[in-house]
Amino acid sequence: MDQTETAAKTIAKTDIREENERLILDSAEYVFAEHGFRGATMQMIADQAGLPKANLHYYFSAKETLYRRVVERIFTIWLGAAESFETSETPERALRTYIARKMEMSRTHRYGSKVWANEVMQGAPIIQDYLEVTLRDWTETRIEAIDRWIAAGRIDPINPRWLLYMIWATTQHYADFSHQIETLNDARPLSDAQWAEATETVSRIILRGIGLDPEASR
Amino acid sequence: MDQTETAAKTIAKTDIREENERLILDSAEYVFAEHGFRGATMQMIADQAGLPKANLHYYFSAKETLYRRVVERIFTIWLGAAESFETSETPERALRTYIARKMEMSRTHRYGSKVWANEVMQGAPIIQDYLEVTLRDWTETRIEAIDRWIAAGRIDPINPRWLLYMIWATTQHYADFSHQIETLNDARPLSDAQWAEATETVSRIILRGIGLDPEASR
DNA sequence: TTGAATCTTGACTGATTGGTCAGGGCTGCT
DNA sequence: AGCAGCCCTGACCAATCAGTCAAGATTCAA
Known part of the structure; x- marks a missing residue:
């Protein structure tokens, strides 16, 4: 001190x-x-x-060095936020929190998300190793957690993989396609209220969609 | 003749x-x-x-002329496939068909989808006018159709806009992030069975998610 | 066959851009 | 004050790339 x-x-x-x-x-x-x-x-x-x-x-x-550092930084932030997916919570709370954080990240880290999307779309020439190791491990762990919920009869029996992709896709869409979303919103950014409503709607559809009660976890 | x-x-x-x-x-x-x-x-x-x-x-x-033609062609195909969203059908069938077609398009038009995503991510410098006119009109029409379903009590009262974005995001994710998906699938493309299962899972979660019975429309 | 229209292509050019480098400046310690 | 280590930058260079052009090849109708 x-x-x-x-x-x-x-x-x-x-x-x-x-x-x-x-x-x-x-x-x-x-x-x-x-x-x-x-x-x-x-x-x-x-x-x-x-x-x-x-x-x-x-x-x-070099330019590529700089680019690599940018992508690595984004990936780190992204994984950090993803830690919230705690297996100890109820499915309702775990999913709700995870979706809310990812939506928040789409709002605050729009550019990072776009760089990531770009990198992956072009076949991940720089960060392929991250996909193969870190992302794969993370994904497998979460799939196991979701499978336990299914085995316990807490949610509908769906393939957890497609559920995860759905959450990633939907939340990241608000960052990656922000320009399109704003164009369809009279060329204005989404307001606080709209972000809240979108987050709630996404959570609700997914929770109900796998057999949970959205009201139980609000 | x-x-x-x-x-x-x-x-x-x-x-x-x-x-x-x-x-x-x-x-x-x-x-x-x-x-x-x-x-x-x-x-x-x-x-x-x-x-x-x-x-x-x-x-x-010029290179830009070529690029513009590529993007225009994709947009046309995309809108064509989107026509299936017929307001006269039941919500179950309309949504199921729409999701299935978009998933199919993600499989058959992976590259087109990526070009489109790239263009929009970079602020649609070339096809901004399409977003402002054609896409907006299309979107407004579908929102009205969904609002009628809500008014008739056929689906839950959600903001149709977030539902549409969810469908776009989820289905296009399978094209735009195909590399990531294949990496997480042991570096192999999704099989026919996996595509079918993913399509069914996406449809099911969304239908249930807005209060429809997925079994009623299989 | 002929000739006009369309198609093909190797060689070239000007502009852009990633990266270098040498020399100058600043900061803080002794 | 003096000096050592870090920081800054204008000017430059080599490579890449979109686009041009002039001359040749092909096609097809008459």
Whole structure:
């Protein structure tokens, strides 16, 4: 605790690097999302960050390095949020919480979601190993949890895989297709009330859809 | 009817153009889907089509012209398939048919779906007018139809907009994220049986989710 | 067969862009 | 003040790529 000042100084020194890297990563995430990997230029990212292009190359040796860091960061955040899917909860609460968090993430991490979608659509050239190991493990664990609910007769017997895909698809749609959604909403972003209503509707349809009572967990 | 021969001849003449344009459009759809607009090069598309690059420019003046034609073609096919959403049918049959067709399209038009997703994710720079007019009209009509079902007490009172987005998201996910789905399926494409099961599961969850009996419409 | 229209293509060009580099600046410690 | 380590950046280069062009090949009607 009394290291605070020293720590502050030390951090302040290295903070230039830390802070600039974050600034560049944020800018890159935005530009990659809006233009794709090849459509994004280092110049665009530099402009977005308010730095000269050569400075980007001081922190990130190559465009692909920068891109990889962006995608890895997104994946980490995404998995973190997914931890909420706790097997100890009731199915109602577990699913409701998971859907709500993913909807929230679609709202707050729109650009990250788009970069991820882009990467996967193009065959995951950069993060294939994450799909094969981390995502697969996560998925298998959740499938087992859902299968236990089915075995216990708590939800309808459906293949958990298609249920998970449905949740991913629906929630991420609000980030990836935000432009289309806003166009169909008189060119305006969804309001707080609309986000709440959409989240509630998605939860309700899915809960009822697998034989749960949506009212029991509101 | 007796113009057949003459017509065949006439067509055969112009068929070189017709056929090459289709070949190029197909190749372009594939390459644009796998690499995005900027990531795709005219050379890649030419190689895919088995033609020299200069020949592409004989049929399509610019890369953007070619891209626009690809996106327009996809949109047309997509709307065509969507016609099945007939207001005269029962909600069960209308939704079941619509979901089944969209799932089928995700299987047969994977690349087209990806190009569309890419275009919308990047803010629809090319086909914004289609979103504002054609897609909006289509959506409004379907929302009215669903609202009538609600008013008649045939389905639960939910906002039809979120229901439509859910159907779009879920079905298109199988095309756009096919790589992820195949990775999680031991690196193999979904089998006929898996496609059928996924389609049935999606339909069932959505139908039950809005208060319909899935068994009534199988 | 002829000739006009359509189709084909290798070679070229100008513009864009990722990445380099050398030299200059800043910060904080002694 | 002096210096060492990090940070910054304008100018440049090589590679890539969309698009052009002029000359040749093919097709088909008369």
